[in-house]
Each structure stands twice: as C-alpha cells, then as structure tokens.
Amino acid sequence: MERWKGGQAMAHIVVAGAGYAGMLAALRLRKTRAHQVTLVSASPNFVERIRLHQTAADGTRVESPLTRLIAGAPIGLVLGRIAELQPARREILLADGTALTYDRLIYALGSQTGTSAVPGVSAYAHRLNNPDSAARLYAALLERHAGRLLVVGGGLTGIEAAAEIAKRHAEWQVTLLSAGTLGADLSPRGQDYLRAALRRKGVSVIENQRAARLEADRAYCAGGAVESFDMCLWAGSFEVSKLAAQSGFAVDAAGRILVDAALRSISHPEVYVVGDAAASGLRMGCATALPMGAHAADSILADLDDEPVQPHRFGYTVRCISLGRDDGLIQLVDPLDQPRDRIITGRPGAVVKELVCQGTWYSLEIERRLPGAFTWNRAEVPSSLRPLPSLA
Template identity: 40%
Template sequence: MQHRIVVLGAGYTGAIAAGRLARRLHRADVAITLVNPEPDFVERVRLHQLATGQPLRYRPLHEMFAGTGVALKLAKVTAVDADRKTVSVTAVDGSGREELEYDTLVYALGSGWNDGGVPGVAAHAHDIASRPGALRLRDRLAALEAGRPVVVVGGGLTGLEAATEIAEARPDLAVSLAVRGALGDWLSKKGRAHLRTVVDRLGITVHEDTEVAAVAADSVTTADGRTLPAEVTVWTTGFAVHPVARATTLEVTDRGQIVVDGTMRSVSHPDVYAVGDAAMAIGPSDKPLRMSCASGVPMAWQAADAIAARLAGTKVPHLSIRYYQQCVSLGRKDGLIQFVTADDRAKDGAMTGRVAALYKELICKGATWGVANPTGGLPSRRRHVTRQEAGSHGRAEVAA
C-alpha cells in the first residue's frame, strides 16, 4: 500500500510542501492529499492591494497541481488526532464530515487575524489577514466619502503596507497610522528616513508612541485617553495561529504553535511536520523564526526534503534558514528593502524608491512562482519509499 501523506492548508507553505513532495517521491509509493477550504491559491502578501480595489489573479489549485499526483480535497479542518493519526474535515460542498487517515502529516494551517483582546476590535475593526477580510475592507473603503478618517493600527510590515496603499489609492481620505513606538523604529537610519518621507508625501498622519485601548464604530481610544476619529479602523497588530493544534496532544507553545526540530518535525509526534506560521522553529542566534513568508517558504522546503529523505532511507538534508532582507511596498510606486542580518536585525544598507518597489514585486511574483514550481529551481531527484520508514504502508526498497 502507498504511504499516505496529508497536507493541511494550501497557503504558501502547504502548497509548496505538497508540490515538492510530489516531485521528490514516486507516485506509486505515496498518496499525497492537500486539504484546503478554498479552490484557489490566495496571495496573502497582496491582500492590501485587494483591499484598495486592485484585482488579483485567480489561481485555481486544481490547475496548479495538475499532473503532479497531488489530490486536492476542498474541506475545512475541524480536528487532528495526533495519536490515532487522523484528521477530521468538513467538505465545503456540504457533503458532510470525513475522517482522513495519514502516515505522515504536514500541518500548514497558518495564522489569521489577532484582535489582541482589545475591546471593540472584533466588532468594529477590519483586517487584511484573510481574503474575506480584505474584501470587506475594500467594500467599506469604496463606500467612504472624501475627507473621511481612516486609522490603521500597527506599525509593522502589514500596517505600513496597508496605510500607504490606502493613502495612495484614495488620496481624498484622511489616513492616519497609530504605532506603539517610533515610526519604523526597527529599520536602519536610512530606512526610517525614507519611510518618513513617503508617509509625509502621501499625507499620512502618524501617531507615535500610541497604544490603542478600544475601538468604536467611528473612533479609536488610546491608552492615554485620546480619541481619534475613525470612520474605518484597520487592525494590523499581529497574527494568531490556527486553533486546531492547541486542541491536540502535540507539543505547542503558549501561542499554539507546534514545536518542531530543525527538520520541521514535531518534537512530540515524529509523524507530524509543521511549517509556516503554525510552527515554532529556531533560527539563527537561537531566535524563533518570525511569522512571515520569508520564514515559511524555506521551512516548507526543509520539511518536504526531510520527509522524502526519511521515506527513502537516505541522509536527511538540513537547510540553514536565515534572513537577508525585509521587503515593504509603500504603495505601487515606492518601496523599501531593508537589508538585515541572518537573525533579522537591520543593517545600515537599504534600497528605496521605485527600484525597491520593483524588487518587492519580483519577490511577490517569486513566492507565487515557488508554489507552482516547488523545487525552487533545483534539480529534482525522485526517491522510492523504503519499507523500513514507511512501515506497513511502504514498498520494497528501490534504488533512489
């Protein structure tokens, strides 16, 4: 019988892992099932563009995985039993619940919006952590009359991209940005200076050293008692991981991330691998990898190659996951590429302006290309599964 590999989630990490496994292993040896609630691939790094009315290309998963041998199951994951090695799903077509058995599980359910428990956020704020959230924000922005106030809360990458994209697309709105510290305080001197120039040019009002304590339908209240007018509030202060893992016997962190080793294998359940935002992996300088596409893509490569090697009975490769840059789009015509150390600290060097915007666009296109071409441009050597690693579901060993 075939070794059953189930991949949960078809975001950047899950889709890359599934496709890479399909290219690394022979179809006769493995059955790969990719579970996702939506029929198409969502470019999450472009959701701020979607929120401002820019159309995104439709990318059907069945076309992306055509001819790979990966079976696509459109369903929502409701539970994982890591001891029984089963996944409970509910089909999106209404056909009911189903239980999937696996020999190897790749958990890539990612993360979503985090309201931080701040009063009023869930009821009144908007998010761009998901396509439905971005579409709701798009409709709300489109309905706003000129001069109406929009407040973006959060000064990280998502907040900066949202604020500048909205201000560029709708210069008639009064856009402001509320950040806890100083604007771009994690950037280099050059990066901070360019960011300040851009927000000033776009007419964005920046509220520095500002923590938002509550959100209402038409305003936000700061921790120091100020009231900021906000016809629309966009909340971008962080992400929360998918809750399924926390309800399992898998070892997870306080945030609900699955604790993995250097090969992205669960430290408590060796038949489970976790990648992307769902995993807590250690990077350079013994620091946890941050939730980002920059972390998730190499994590997916590592997990897929480790699974393939273990099934084939060959040496497990170890990929050195490190950072090189942080890429920020500042509208469609400007950008900022902050070069960083291996452990993600800003260097003095930064690329800015139109060239940086083009560079960021190439990064986004490259990430999507990696989903459809999961070997990352490297030669693919298919491997046969060995009986020792596959257990009762394996085949006799064949030379790789």
Template identity: 40%
Template sequence: MNTTTARQHEVLVLGAGYAGLAAAVQLAARTRKRGNLRVTLVNPHDHFTERLRLHLTATGQQTAEMNIPELLEGTGAAFVRGWVTAVDAGAKTVRIDDDRVLRYDTLVYGLGSVADTVTVPGADDHAYTLDGPQDAALLADRLARLDGGTVVVGGSGLTGVEAAAEIAERYPRLTVELLGRQAPGTGLHPKARAHLDAALARLGVRVRGGVEVTEVLPDGVRLADGTAIPTAAVLWTSGTRVPPLAAAAGLSVDERGRVVTDGALRSVSHPDVYAVGDAAAVRQRYGVMHGTCQGGMPTGVHAALSILRVLGGKEPKPFRFGYYHTPVSLGRADAVVQFTRPDDSPRRLVLTGKRAATYKEAVTAAPWATFARMKKMPASGAFWPHGGRHTRIRSAK
C-alpha cells in the same frame, strides 16, 4: 519495498499557504513516479492567497488568480477543499467541516496565522483584517463607499505601513492614521527608516507612535490615555494568533500556540507531524523565526525533503535559515528594501524609490512561478526558493 502490494504512505498537508503549498508540490514533484506515497493537500479555498498583496485587494486593485488544483494537475497530489475543524494526533486523523475524516501517516501542519482580534476588546466585532481575500474585499467595499472621514490602521508593523500607504495613495479624500506602540520602521537602518517616514508624510498618513489602542468601538477607537478617535473604518494589523487546533490535538506548542519543532521541523511531541510556516515555532541560532513568505516556503521544502529521507530510512538533516531582505511597498511607485544579516538585523545596504518598488514587485510575484518550477523539477534535483539563506540539501535520497 514492493509498491504493488504495500499500502500507500499517506501524507496530509494542512493549509495551502506559502509553506504548505511548497511542501505539497515539492513532495509531489519528487514522488510522482512512485506508487508508495500519496500526497493530499487540504485548504478552505481552491485559490492561492497572496498575503503579500492583500493590501492591494483591500484598496480595490486586481491581483492574479492562482488556482491550486490546476497547479497540482499532473503531480499525482490530491486536493481537498474544506476547513479543518479538528486534529486527532493519537488516531492520526483530521476532520473537516463537512464531517469527512481524513487519515494520515505523516502530517504537515501549515494552517498559519490570522490577525489577533481577540486581545483588544471590540477588534473582532468592529475592525477589518487582511486575513484573506474575502476580508480584504470587505474593506475595499467600505473604502470605496466613503466620501471622507478617518481610516485608522491599528498596528505600526510593516503590514500596517503597507496598508496605510496604499489606502492613502488610493483614496486621497480619506484621512489615514497609523497607530502603534512603536514608530513605523523600527528595526530598519536609519536610511531606510528616513525614506519610509518621508513617504508616509508625502502620502498624508498621520503617524502616532507610542500609543496603545485599548478598545475598538463601532465608530472609533479608544487609546490607553482615554482619548477617543472617531473613525469611518478600522483596519487591524496589530499582532497575529494561530488556531487552537494544534494545542487541542495535544501537540507541544509555545506560548503563542505554535507547534514546537525539533531541528528537522518535526513536532517535539509527535514526530510524525511536521510544522511549517507561521504555524511552527522554529528555533535557529539567532532565536525563533518570525512568519514571512521568505522563511515559510523554505520550511515547506525542508519538511518535504525530511519526510522523504525518513521514509528512505535516513535521518533528516537540520533546517538552517537566514533572512536576506525586508521589502516594504509604499504605494505603487515607491518602496524601501532593507537588506539584512541572517538574523534579520539591518545591513547598511538599502534600496529606495522606484528601484525598490520594482524589486518588491518582482519578489512578491515570484512564489507562483517558484511553485510551477518545483512541479517540473526532476525527482533527484535540488531546489530552494529564493529570498533567504539556507542549508542546501542536494537530494532526498
């Protein structure tokens, strides 16, 4: 291709989460010396959100600030700050909240997920979430002003467990109740689950498994059996949902609104659209992947490599991923790390206590260093983020 006369191929990446940022940086790193491709990353904020650390923000603790435009400096990739309000898959355009319209030839859809505050009445109006730094900061402000009372964490999944432990450790004057349909740690090895249960008990977290919150009230929650629990604050971590933008654009989506992809992470209805991270319904041999940083970053890398293979006239390779571990913090000096089989089922190998906390901290802190290494990699090099098992692609050429 004569790059001096041919029009640039526009790759638009929506969302600078773990997956979207991995895709943008990987593409930019591999094409910075080429003139026939331009990468533009769109995100509402210019700072990267470490979702794995939002429970720290929610308890008033400082985390590192990571500037996305600074990371992209020198790569040739552009950054556009804005909220995506519409995608037109037919016209290949994206509209953002200031009414700008951005055109693309290839789209990487990585808008991710937020807490499901729609299913249960009152959750959207009266509960706090950990959807972003601003949401977490609102909860931090509320907790700091409480002299006592009960804080309910709705949802006994791992996000709820980490948040409940952090709040209880940081604010011992508060009573923390963790509510959910299942007991915390379901799916972990008995050794890991026993340590998790003991840590929550040590921190004074009151655990209620097998219960369902049917309504969030201005000053409490109501359970399915009619019981009302008075609260000073409610944090909602029960389930996630994705924006309706993909469905509205006419992309094929699953029952949760996630973009259904083929083996190379392309939309099955619109092959010029790649979906990554929580926004994608990515099927593997063991089932559909669930959203984590562990799996999200590799989808972003694979989408980037697939795009380059297609532009080079080759077929993209299938995406293969296996889980490796499940790290769960239990306050600042305690954690449990469950090592897993590729299908995310638990192995017998478990880390607990301070060793696990050190491991968890290292894993949580890794993404920004990973992005920086991607930025500096040679255009023909091979790179996969650590933390999972992947099919290795040695070159996009």
C-alpha cells in the same frame, strides 16, 4: 518499526493548508512518486496573502484556483475545513465529517489577523484575512468616498495597507497607529526613509500608542489617548488557529506548535510544522514559509527512506516593504535578520518588491514543473536556535 523503503507500502502524506508553506511542500513531495500526497484546504483557491492590501486599495483579485497550481501533479486535493486533529490516531477530521488518516502530516494552517486580544476588533474593524474581507474594505472606502481611516498596527501589513490606500484614495485621511516605534527593525536610514515616504503620501503616524479597545468610531489607547475614525483597519497582530493546542500538541504561549530543529512537532514527531503555525525561531512571512515547506518535504522523504533528517537552516537577505506601487523600501539584512546599512528605495525599491512578490508565485509554478528546484539561502545556525519572534 515503520519501513517504507524497498517497495513496501506507500506512505500517505497529508499536507494541511494550501498557503505558501503547504503548497510548496505538496509540490516538492513529488520529487519521488513513492508516496501518496493529499493536500487539504479550506479554500479552493491559493491566496497571495502578501498582496491583500492591494485588494483593499483597488479591488485587485489575488487568488488562483488550486487545481491550476497542481495541474498535472499527482496530488489528491480535498476541500474542506479541518475541524479536529487526532494525532494519537494520526487522523484529521473535516467539518463535514470526512476523516483522513496519515503516516506523516505537514501542518501548514498559517495565521490570521489577531482579534482576540482587543475588545471591539471583530465588531468595528476591517481586517485583511482573505480576499473577501479585503474586498469589503475596498467597497466600504468607495461607498463612503471620504473620511478618516485609522490603520492599527505598525508591522508590514499596517504600513503597506496605509501607504497603498493613501496613494489610491487621496480623499481619505489615513492615520497609522503603532504600538511601538515605527520600523524599529530597520536601519536608521531605513526608518528615516519609511517616515518620509509615509509623510509624502499624507499618512499621519502615531507611535508608541497601543490600542486597547475599539468602539464604533474610536480607538482607546492603553496610555489614555483616544483616536477617532470613520473606518478602522485592524492589522495589530497575527494569531494562529487554536486547533493545535486543542488537539494536544505542545505549543508556545501564542498557540504555535513547538518544533525541533528539523521542524517536527516536539510532542508528535510524525507531524512537521511549517510557516506561520510553527514556533520555529523565524519571523512569520512568506519569505520563511516557502523554505520551511521545502525543508519539511525533503525531511519527510529522507525520513521515510531511513535517511538522516537535517536541521532547517534559513538565512535572511532582505526586508521588502511596498509603499504604494510606485515606491518601496528594501532593507538589506544579514542572515540573522539584523539590518545592514544599505537600502534600496523609491521606484527601484518598488520594482524589487514586485519582483519578490512575483518570485513567490513563480517559485510554486517552477516547483510544479520541476519538483525539488526551489532553493534558498541557508544560515550557519539552525533556525530553531534563534529566539522566538513575537506575534505583534
């Protein structure tokens, strides 16, 4: 049986992925210096993914060097793309051939914009996957100067991008195409505000039309409608890496790793899974990724100390939607994410949204200085007992 207590050998904890969940986990693992922590990242930078629509609209850069985020912390940093996992050997293989073994792994590889379900997306649409792809959209908007931009996807990414681009580029005619009812998870007041705000910004909204195929200048919808465009931004859904499924982890239909109440892989319990990569019962978001990262770190330290591991509990409080930087919609929700009647809108909403964005960044900075400081709202019901949200 593994024993790490009482001065026996250090455990090696590898954190795979340096997004919101992985960063918070790596920083928090330093609550004790008893174990060796290695952070593996494909990128040398931490990317504030929740601001990528800002890069697309005005070129704002939203990344910072990982070396700055972990400055002074005893965390080993390995830069490289993980190409393969060998869970039976507790080993990670990087694309350059480097092999890393672990005693515990935190899998935090996040998600990307989904491209596989709809033909033509990779060839004809821009995506907000990383700062470079967002910057390419910005350059393209400037280069062409004016035209029709079709934003496909009525989720947070699509709404925020459509509003921000319409606000900054009045010469572009922006249309938002949503497969369902826009803002279906908001209160009636929230939905009304969202529609009115988009209208004020000149964004045309088409609802209940699912794009099924893209060509160079048009989107074909499942119901037969055709939408022409000069440029398309695809924000239709998120999809996760196929690595987990290919490596033999138990995954759901979308490829997210199935986890128990403590966020351990049900097929490989020495692997904790956090953020968008986990089929955890929580919606994908940095709001859920940070607490999951913190919980995984706490659980691993408890587990290595032979302490009982607790279920992850998370209670929602708000949904924050940026509608251009002068307008925002804050939908208050109950701990299970059901909308309350109360909303905060307009400039106060934009201020709250900006504070929330800054808060995610400062959460990491504070955790760097004071490991263990990050705290969150915990619901009565463990997250894993909730129904799994869809990826759309």
